[in-house]
Amino acid sequence: MTVTVSATLAVNEALNDKRRQGVRVLPLGFGEAGLPVHPVMRDRLSAGNGANAYGPVAGSAALREAAAGYWERRGLPTDPGMVIAGPGSKPLLYSLLLEIGGDTAIAAPSWVSYAAQSRLVGQRPIMVPTATGQGGVPQPDLLHAAVTDAREQGRTVNAVVVTVPDNPTGTVASAETVRRLAEVARELDLVIISDEIYRDLVHLGPEGEDRVVVHSPAEYAPERTVISSGLSKNLALGGWRIGVLRLPDSEIGHRLRGGLLGVASEIWSSPAAPVQEAASYAFTEPDELVDHIDRSRRLHGIVARAVTDVFTRAGATVAAPTAAFYLYPDFEPLRERLAELHGVTTGPGLTGLLLERYGMGVLPAVEFGESTDALRMRVATSLLYGESEERRYAALSARDPLALPWVRAHLTRLSEVLDSVLSESPKHASTVIPVRREVARA
């Protein structure tokens, strides 16, 4: 078994090391929502501080009912009996891959952990490219071809993973793309694992309207779509470790449920009880939390677009992000210049240069299942809001968050770094080390 630390967590730890060494850093690597815990959630966690029973493996009845209501309000009627909670959506996704077995088709690019988890349970993931602007959803025709091909070679392929809205691109696949994906999955008898953890973080337009509508594969192939979600992104509660699965109310869903509960009971027992109590409240979507999320996604949109502009001005191409707090710039138009100035010809070469010379933490496309050559990188924008709780609150409530001095300083620094990389030659080219290596050993 040779698994290195998840790249997103690794770059986070690398930047923390640099910070401790007094190096100025640009924290664009880690997908943490970068916002404080809402006071009502703090209170709810405290109210649950006496809860110490393990409770049901699937999570408490209150939590499952609340999560069912959450989906119901999004047009997806849900039986609480078909909800399973876990300590984050990550272990839930792992247990799904373990339970479903066979190989899994995964979008390229996609979140670092799908392919890593797939390998961890002994699979060979089948990476299928997405179309620009349709992040998270394998191109349906390519999916069909790849799965058919793998099956002709004698492989078993049982599932496809999609992410709507998408990490790493911050884009949201269209209804048409999702519908066609669902059609192909049905034709090929694949379970669709739809990671919808960013669902609530669609950016807002100038009039406060949603910039895009999120469509779940569960609308088109309800019998075979498993949805995962959680509170890590919309309420910035990643560190609380709470996720939920919605299984289809179908033969597939009921079969999966029995197996998943078995796996869950042997790997983690149940999510932390006090966290379950707080999460039960959050999934009822009280007004104060809905307002909080609205302010968050307004902020995410404004900052993500501003960062996109900086990369665009530097000469990279970027599909405009419309949800979450990521963008995925492509330095392909600057390939020659990077090779000339720095001898950089690969994604890890470029992100290693940015980390070592400028303390800028981003992740290369290869971490998301693309080729090493690809000069794309994921840029996470949410840690620009500030390091202290005060600054994060200020960013949340600012009419113009880009005018806040620390946000502006980060954006200015980003421009400088990109200008410098694209115009200067480095002094310490020999110190360039791929992020992952360095940290996995640390």
Added chain:
Amino acid sequence: MTVTVSATLAVNEALNDKRRQGVRVLPLGFGEAGLPVHPVMRDRLSAGNGANAYGPVAGSAALREAAAGYWERRGLPTDPGMVIAGPGSKPLLYSLLLEIGGDTAIAAPSWVSYAAQSRLVGQRPIMVPTATGQGGVPQPDLLHAAVTDAREQGRTVNAVVVTVPDNPTGTVASAETVRRLAEVARELDLVIISDEIYRDLVHLGPEGEDRVVVHSPAEYAPERTVISSGLSKNLALGGWRIGVLRLPDSEIGHRLRGGLLGVASEIWSSPAAPVQEAASYAFTEPDELVDHIDRSRRLHGIVARAVTDVFTRAGATVAAPTAAFYLYPDFEPLRERLAELHGVTTGPGLTGLLLERYGMGVLPAVEFGESTDALRMRVATSLLYGESEERRYAALSARDPLALPWVRAHLTRLSEVLDSVLSESPKHASTVIPVRREVARA
């Protein structure tokens, strides 16, 4: 993949169902510590209610330092860098088995999840009997023979799991047994996984002295022993999901650490941050928590011995428990009578009868890796302390907890049930159903 819900969790859920149906139950199935959260731990969790960052995969520096101190005070000097925290010791043990690979030798009887986890990661567990009164430690000679035999058949065997003090027997292996186990493990080059989650729960003697001394294999084979622990048992915080691993500061330990962090980062990321903050405090062992644990283990001992007496009087043989809150009575001396009266000839037959006719939840030996024929069962005594927080506090502070009406009622009921089973013939023999089946489908 065919994994049913962990038997301990399943019997817990089965009894809850019966309770809801108004059936009087004797909750002796589930290994929950059955005590309230200490107020200082409630306060510490609340103080951490603003912590929402994922933090390091291995757990916060404060938590790892505190855990290192905990082991240091037990004669095991520990580098905080060799500590890994996780959401319970269960996922830590799972990840260890996954990382170590090969097959694993496991004590019979032993906690239900070792063998289940071993199968879940694709292993064929090698069950090795323990000696009476030496629970949790495979008999060293039998271990040597079993591993040698398996290797001669071409199998790879890389690890052995031990439990000191033991679940399910409540006994503590002697220094001599542990030392010989460690010797054999070294001779066969096996990693020793030592589950010491009950370490702090040694029963107290009449003068308040520890009834036994716990010896860790880490004393005898420090280079190859991984210790797991947590707060689920000593502080009754099972529902908080926090566990810790102590890796050896050796080549084996450093190799495991890298792999484990990779696995952890892909399966669970980190334990819940507010729980980590509270746990950091607990592992420093402040006086008020030490006092609380002392009162707990006094109570555990008194009740476990009283329950042991009831089983002994009924004619079962029981090795006297000296730690934790379990005993493991053997109905072998009553085999003929059980066959005559009820046609019961197997462990699941007996525990099914007890559950269905008397609402008495215990787990048969087969769940702990012994044969179906064995008429042994694990009896967990900690849920007898009461269902409400008030009663549990009363039990903790009572000079004579056996005089509390609800505890006495449970013990009386237990005597009645055993008398009845061993003297009457059942009216509803046809309703006998093994516990596991019933619940896994529910």
